[in-house]
Amino acid sequence: MIIAGIDEAGRGPLIGPMVLACIVMDNELIKYLDKVGVRDSKILSKNRRKRLFNIVTRLATSIYIVKIGVREIDLAVNRINIDGLNELEAKKVSEIILKLPESVREIYIDSPDKDSMKFKRRIRKYIGDRDIKIICEINADKKYRIVSAASIIAKVIRDDIIDEYKKKYGEIGSGYPSDNRTINFIKNWLKDHEDFPPIVRKSWKTLEKFLH
Incomplete structure (x- = not known):
């Protein structure tokens, strides 16, 4: 079968x-x-x-x-x-x-x-x-x-x-919200850009803290 x-x-x-x-x-x-x-x-x-x-x-x-x-x-x-x-x-x-x-x-x-x-x-x-x-x-x-x-x-x-x-973005960690490397990647990105990285899921509630 x-x-x-x-x-x-x-x-x-x-x-x-x-x-x-x-x-x-x-x-x-x-x-x-x-x-x-x-x-x-x-x-x-x-x-x-x-x-x-x-x-x-x-x-x-x-x-x-x-x-x-x-x-x-x-x-x-x-x-x-x-x-x-x-x-x-x-x-x-x-x-x-x-x-x-x-x-x-x-x-x-x-x-x-x-x-x-x-x-x-x-x-x-x-x-x-x-x-x-x-x-x-x-x-x-x-x-x-x-x-x-x-x-x-x-x-x-x-x-x-x-x-x-x-290879493209450098250290992004595992991609999970619990990974400090991932959080730091997003923090550093937002210092130089007006929006989240294109590889990030903007609908995740974890990201709300970056908007305040």
Whole structure:
């Protein structure tokens, strides 16, 4: 049986896109993911993720990537607050599902919403009568290796984007609001510019303190 798994990287940071990755794979190969050490990307080192990235790409039947830019994220959040981001993510996940071949009969999804059934209903709303079993759960990236694999692909791609930003802008930290390097980057930028850097999500409430 052919199955798929979807996860994202970069939902919480101030900086850069959110990256969605979908892995399509023969269910018989999932045991190899476990054997080579595929786990939730958040508990793996950067070098380990890179090595597993190469293994996953070889094992996968196909991989789908969607990058959601900072302006699109801002529009969604400003329109309906953070729930707007859940709606946007559900829409993007649905677009991926509709591109999958009919041979994919099950898809495992890491829910960004504490109410995973609500997130699943959002997806169903967009995919119409597409015949596919959806397993949508919180912490699916820890429970299902196919989702762990997707989390690794998404994380490595986003890390590469952040590395490119660093080449252009210098030290920007991890991009998370809790990172002093990221906060200092924004502070220093605002000393010389009238607006936030173009790679920053202006809808994040953390930025309000810079406006006073």
